[in-house]
Amino acid sequence: MIVTKILLVGCGKMGSAMLAGWLERGIRAADVVVIDPHAQGLPDGVTVLGDVDLLSKTFIPDITILAVKPQVMAEVLPAYARLAGQTVFLSIAAGKPVEFFRRHLGEAAAVIRAMPNTPAAVQRGITVCFAGPGVAQEPRALAQSLLEAVGEVAWIDDESQMDAVTAVSGSGPAYVFLLAEVMAAAGVAAGLPADLADRLARATVSGGGELLRQSLDSSAQLRINVTSPGGTTAAALAVLMDEAKGMAPLMTDAVAAATKRGKELAG
Template sequence: MTKILLVGCGKMGSAMLAGWLERGTSPGDVVVVEPSCPDLGSVRVVASHAAIPEGFVPHVVIFAVKPQVMADVVPPYARFGTSLFLSIAAGKTIAFFRSLLGPDAVIVRAMPNTPAAVRRGITVCCAEASVPAQARDLCGSLLEAVGEVGWVDDEALMDVVTAVSGSGPAYIFLLAEAMEAAGLAQGLPPALAERLARATVAGAGELLRLSSETTQQLRQNVTSPGGTTAAALAVLMAEKNGIPGLMSEAVAAATRRGRELAG
């Protein structure tokens, strides 16, 4: 029986909460702090830290608010000094949380992504060597409720993780958006263009998930020499302004922004 204090219940917080409840977590073991006080059924929701029920001592406190407000939100939770603290905020380092929670706080930093909403997310976690295995296992168990979980030892890599997988769904949605627009430009009816783009991206993603072949091999499997796919890829893989170069620049830009958010 793990008692969970979830601070913030936006898209990611609510996705995690739904995953825990689906996996059998008792609603009575969860308290959510959310100023808007949404109706979450039998889960207790309070508007601020001051309204947390007296006597409720969480095993884990999860910070699921935006990085920009984290410095204001976190300090009152230092009173739960024996709890594990788990952050899912981009850019905010373990040292940042330690400065607000105290030198003895047990802190794990994680970066999930939005497919968590359909239990197809992937989360990468980072913790200092002093964090006990039991705390790592608890984080892994909670985050596996919404998808895959991985770990890195070097915290500097978390900014790259954020740039690749945290921001990555937006890149895929942009691809689908661009495919739809291109179909429209070539004369497809709007509804069909949207359907083709959505189904193609979703289907290719599922094939990628289930296949043991490399991404390169999967691409080659679709590409006949001199065919229509080859003609398109000649444009998309061009040395100048092609997807590989643009993606490298995009991930580098997102990585830099993550480091800027860390201050």
């Protein structure tokens, strides 16, 4: 892990997950300052401030992580404009493009836009990043190092792809949780006790995900591997893969809706 000074603005679920990953990888607690009036129970040694005005003028962060909700970002940013040109800003706010941050922080601001997802809480996340104008290789490497503490990292060169990234991976864990939820409900409808149905759904979804992670086969091939011709799985897949009302058209519509909403949040 690159030794660095970090300013973390907002320490909710994602901010806390990243902070835990950094400390586990060797970042010193003394090198992290958190700005969050509601932060509680943070690790010993981490400086926690309720307002950026309380930040020491001698603390110049190498990177400033913007981890507040996109709905309040516009009112939060102006207080950090004084750091433009001295730090790189890394935003994890959905829907907010690089130009939005440069508008509020000044054209001198070096901004990296990132979209992580909630499996970061167990260091199994994936984050996609886009580097705005003026972001050099060193701060890119720093951002990658910090984000790798909670999972995989990928980069894109076309920022317009970020809304689709958000729709697939940022929102995606909710789709997986919904799958487990409806599988359990279907099990109950088929006659299983609720606790057993929930246990079966959880173990099957999480185990299937781990098999997918470790396997060299494609997801399509893994599906084929578990499907015997004329068997029970084939009967279920005939419903789930219906071209008109199966999972594929539903997921396409869902991702399109999430992508559209991401564009609406860009203001």
